[in-house]
Amino acid sequence: MSKLPVSARIYLAVVFVILYAPIFYLIIYSFNSGGTMYTFESFTWEHYAAVFEDTRLIVILINTVLVALLSGLISTIIGTLGAIGIVSLKNQKLRNTILSLNNVLIVSPDVVIGASFLILFTIIGVKLGFASVLISHIAFSVPIVVLMVLPKLLEMNSSLIDAAHDLGATKRDVLTRVILPYIQPGIFAGFFLALTYSLDDFAVTFFVTGNGFSTLSVEIYSMARAGISLTVNAISGIVFLVTVLVVIGYYMILRRADKDSRTEVRA
Amino acid sequence: MATRSRSSLIVYIVWMVAFVIAPIVLVVYYSLLDLNGNFTLSNYSNFFSLAYLKMTLTSFWYAFLITAFTLLIAYPTAYLLTRTKHKQLWLMLIIIPSWINLLLKTYAFIGIFGLYGPINAFLEVFGFEPTQILFTDFSFIFVAVYIFIPFMILPIFNSLDKLDKTLVYAARDLGASGWTTFRRVVFPLTIDGVKSGIQVTFIPALSLFMITRLIAGNKVITLGTAIEQQFLVAQNWGMGSTIAVFLILIMVISMLFTGNKMRGGRVQ
Numbered sequence: 001m002s003k004l005p006v007s008a009r010i011y012l013a014v015v016f017v018i019l020y021a022p023i024f025y026l027i028i029y030s031f032n033s034g035g036t037m038y039t040f041e042s043f044t045w046e047h048y049a050a051v052f053e054d055t056r057l058i059v060i061l062i063n064t065v066l067v068a069l070l071s072g073l074i075s076t077i078i079g080t081l082g083a084i085g086i087v088s089l090k091n092q093k094l095r096n097t098i099l100s101l102n103n104v105l106i107v108s109p110d111v112v113i114g115a116s117f118l119i120l121f122t123i124i125g126v127k128l129g130f131a132s133v134l135i136s137h138i139a140f141s142v143p144i145v146v147l148m149v150l151p152k153l154l155e156m157n158s159s160l161i162d163a164a165h166d167l168g169a170t171k172r173d174v175l176t177r178v179i180l181p182y183i184q185p186g187i188f189a190g191f192f193l194a195l196t197y198s199l200d201d202f203a204v205t206f207f208v209t210g211n212g213f214s215t216l217s218v219e220i221y222s223m224a225r226a227g228i229s230l231t232v233n234a235i236s237g238i239v240f241l242v243t244v245l246v247v248i249g250y251y252m253i254l255r256r257a258d259k260d261s262r263t264e265v266r267a
Numbered sequence: 268m269a270t271r272s273r274s275s276l277i278v279y280i281v282w283m284v285a286f287v288i289a290p291i292v293l294v295v296y297y298s299l300l301d302l303n304g305n306f307t308l309s310n311y312s313n314f315f316s317l318a319y320l321k322m323t324l325t326s327f328w329y330a331f332l333i334t335a336f337t338l339l340i341a342y343p344t345a346y347l348l349t350r351t352k353h354k355q356l357w358l359m360l361i362i363i364p365s366w367i368n369l370l371l372k373t374y375a376f377i378g379i380f381g382l383y384g385p386i387n388a389f390l391e392v393f394g395f396e397p398t399q400i401l402f403t404d405f406s407f408i409f410v411a412v413y414i415f416i417p418f419m420i421l422p423i424f425n426s427l428d429k430l431d432k433t434l435v436y437a438a439r440d441l442g443a444s445g446w447t448t449f450r451r452v453v454f455p456l457t458i459d460g461v462k463s464g465i466q467v468t469f470i471p472a473l474s475l476f477m478i479t480r481l482i483a484g485n486k487v488i489t490l491g492t493a494i495e496q497q498f499l500v501a502q503n504w505g506m507g508s509t510i511a512v513f514l515i516l517i518m519v520i521s522m523l524f525t526g527n528k529m530r531g532g533r534v535q
Contacts, residue, residue: 016360139286
């Protein structure tokens with residue numbers, strides 16, 4: 001089964017090369033002293049140095065990470081509580097309606113989300129900037145957290161909760177000692193996804209960012225519209241490194257969660 | 268349990284009213300306003316004018332091409348991936364590029380397709396004159412397909428992975444050729460994965476505006492670019508909202524189309 005014919009191997013190899021080529025192309029030229037993405041002159045770190053010397057860029061980087069962490073955290077709390085609430089609903093019809101509404105922001109095109117949030121913030125008078133970007137990121141991350149936590153809650157045996165009640169646990173104990181530990185892997189997955197959605201978002205942020213505030217995506221867009229700048233290449237090098245580290249971290253958490261649940265079943 | 272759950276639901280419901288229901292209502296409301304804030308249906312009549320219909324059709328055509336090419340490349344890839352030895356690891360490697368910031372990947376193609384870029388350098392070896400590949404339909408579709416491939420592979424891979432292999436053996440034992448087995452057994456059983464793959468490609472392809480701006484030049488060729496143009500350049504929120512209402516309608520139709528999958532809220 002594992003022996004693939006040569007043509008199949010070539011096909012997969014071509015797909016892999018095409019998927020990775022643009023990324024490595026960017027990274028290789030980030031070390032080019034020539035200043036273009038066409039002719040490689042000699043190796044240099046100067047573009048990376050330029051990133052770290054540019055205080056404006058550093059502020060934007062910090063903003064981006066801050067927005068991602070805060071929106072990830074807040075949306076995880078809202079989404080987890082929401083999922084617990086949804087599961088407790090007895091009315092099937094109401095539950096389905098809420099779940100469909102939950103999916104609206106996931107299926108909605110970014111431009112529509114961005115444009116409608118722009119109208120919303122203008123009407124209720126939220127100044128465009130850090131607050132509007134953070135609120136938007138929380139808003140579009142909540143449904144993803146719900147979708148990550150919900151399956152864990154549904155597979156949870158309700159007799160666990162009954163047992164806890166019978167043994168004298170308060171409602172608070174049931175939540176913090178029984179429900180939350182059980183759905184923890186779902187919560188982590190939701191948080192990580194919210195984080196990546198926030199870091200990767202361009203369209204929504206572009207609409208609600210105003211003049212004074214910028215995130216990495218919006219900044220790269222304006223730099224790219226101005227033409228080629230190897231500073232952007234250096235940023236991609238850093239982003240790639242961080243992404244790979246995050247992927248490895250995420251993978252390890254998933255594996256640990258997987259192993260935990262397996263040993264629990266056995267025990 | 269009941270009272271606590273009720274209170275935990277409150278924040279979530281507030282979120283839903285404020286960021287799901289209110290924005291949709293506002294977009295519909297704005298689509299009925301002209302530039303001076305008076306009620307009008309002129310935005311809608313504008314939308315059904317020849318220029319806009321043409322743009323809408325073009326946008327659908329591009330989205331169709333992008334989805335078709337993405338599916339054409341993603342399906343065999345997903346299929347072959349499920350047959351590799353360490354398939355989860357390979358899948359992970361396919362997914363990693365989708366985690367790199369979208370803007371950076373798009374920016375890479377400005378260099379790759381540029382007049383002095385590697386593609387032109389490669390063509391020159393064969394004696395072709397360097398041409399501007401950037402700002403053409405080809406470059407736009409290529410970059411969009413590139414962006415969407417991992418998102419299409421993922422759901423198809425999942426449904427192929429769940430496929431009961433004995434069904435394939437049974438079909439072969441009963442004398443079906445490889446192609447017949449694929450057409451009559453494998454493909455129908457993985458159609459759900461294909462559907463969700465199309466869903467995560469088609470509607471986003473209709474609403475692309477960043478790639479059109481950077482790669483296709485400043486042409487307004489997708490509904491997404493038109494919305495961005497109306498909202499942020501022309502400052503005509505009414506017209507922009509009208510196009511957004513149209514996109515929301517398409518989205519609702521597609522949600523109804525794949526509705527049975529969304530219920531129960533299980534992704535993957």
